[in-house]
Amino acid sequence: MKPATLWPDDRLPAHRPPPPWPGRPVRLDGTVTYVRETPATGPGAEPALYLHGLGGSSQNWTDLAGLLADRLDGQAIDLPGFGRSEPGRRYTVASFADLTVRWIEHTDRGPVHLFGNSLGGAVAVRVAALRPDLVRTLTLISPALPFLDFRRSLQGRMLPVLAIPRGERLVAWRLAQLAPEVMAEQVIAACVADLSRISEQRRAEALEEIRVRYEADHYAAAYVRTFRGLVSSFLRSYLPGPDSLWRLAGTVTAPTLVVGGRQDRLVDVRVAPQTARAIPDSRLLMLDGVGHVAQVEVPRTVARAVLGLLGESQRRSGRSDVAP
Template sequence: MKRAALWPEEHLPPHRLPPPWPGRPVRLDGTVTYVRDTPATGPDAEPALYVHGLGGSSQNWTDLAGLLADRLDGQAIDLPGFGRSEPGLRYTIPAFADRVVRWIEHSGRGPVHLFGNSLGGAVSVYVAGRRPDLVRTLTLISPALPFLNFGRSLQGRMLPLLAIPRGERLAAWRLAQLAPEVMAQQAMEACVADLSRISEQRRQEALDEIRVRYEAPHYAAAYVRTFRGLVASFLRSYLPGPESLWRIAAGIAAPTLVVGGMKDRLVDVRVAPQTARVIPDSRLMMLADVGHVAQLEVPRTVARAVLHLLAESTPGPSAQRPATLPGDDAPGSGDDGRWLPGMAS
């Protein structure tokens, strides 16, 4: 493990707020997977795939995918049961990983630069460990890898649901009691450390996305069953056997960037450093005053770290450009996501 570094700010496009990238439904193995495309703006862009977290969607990657479009030809998928994708039969890490693998194979774009946030981080670890032929580089943002102290997560409040038969019915009832505006605000407060970083446009888009969830009768069941599958994967990771996510992470060969927020309220803040220690070829960036979705809260800082990872991983003249050193507080990033250099050593 080593410290992540930042690509120069001037190599990013100007500040702007694109709308969510155009999406399309694709029938894959008998069900619909919804895919958003971020067209490349550079001639030598390489394929990338973005995987969202629990309760999220492909819209969570709008800003980061746009910032990286000069280097990456991006696609973001809605996992089964989330966003605009149809529900799945199983809501486990291996099942979601299988859908990601099938999409990469179906699209014919592999190997890809793979990105995962939270649940999507756990799924991406599984994909990178089990199918290294499909992954060029790996970027994990607050990955939901195993931790057992749920007192360090707001999600701990959901644990009683797992003990209730058909707890998804209770979740659906609770969902019906909350106005979409209230749910959007609660989701933002849980995921973002500094709400002033989220524009009114992005807040409205999040509200529109939650209204889509209200119209999906399967959403509550998908959420609860996915949370149950995630907790099961946590417990399994501390038992002998090949399905441990920590063992799978230790076998990842792809160059990897791990990003964590020191004000993450959903994943134990110790998980990101542990992930970077376990993955052999890893770089760690811990950000002060940042929450669970750094790609939404400080997208330019994350983009600069990704560009440095790509430069390190791609031989050629571009890899020789100077980079901002860790500890410089990411001057000029426009995100105000401060470095914690001591956490990356």
């Protein structure tokens, strides 16, 4: 593990919050996966794939992908049951990783620069470990790798729901008690340390995403079952066997950037450094005053670290056109 390298800020485009990526439904293995795409703006751009966190969507990557479009041709998918994707049959880290592999193979874009936030980070680690041929570099932002002290997470108050049969009904009832505007503000406050960094445009988009959730009958079940699957993966990671996410992290060979916010309220802040120590070829960036979604809160800083990762990995491969 070593510190992340930040490229100069003037290498990035001027700050202009881009509009939402255009999206489209794609039928894959009998169900619809919704994908948003941002076309590359520079020559020689390489493919990238972005995976959101629990309760998130492909919209969470708009700003970062816009800043990286000169170098990366981006796609962001809504995982099954979230955003505008249809519900899935299973909601586990393994099943989401299988879908990600199928997506990369289906689109014939691999190997990709793979990004994951929170739950998406756990999924990305599994993909990078089991299918290294599909991953050029790995960027993990507040990855939800295993931790057992749920007092360090706002999600800890969800644990009793997992013990209730059909706990998704309780979650659906709770959603029905809150106006979408209230729920949107609560979600933003849980994920972001400094609310002044979130523009009115992004707030409006978050509200629209919440409205989509309210219209999706499957959302509560998808959320609860995914949370149950994530907690199960945490517990298995501390037991013998090959399915431990920590053991898988130790086998990742892709050059990796790990970003953590010191004010993360959803994933134990000790997880990002532990992840960087577990992955052999890793760089760590810990950000003061930043919460769970650094790519939303401080996208320029994250983009500078990503460019540092890309520059280093491309110089290793002998690219002569990569500036130091």
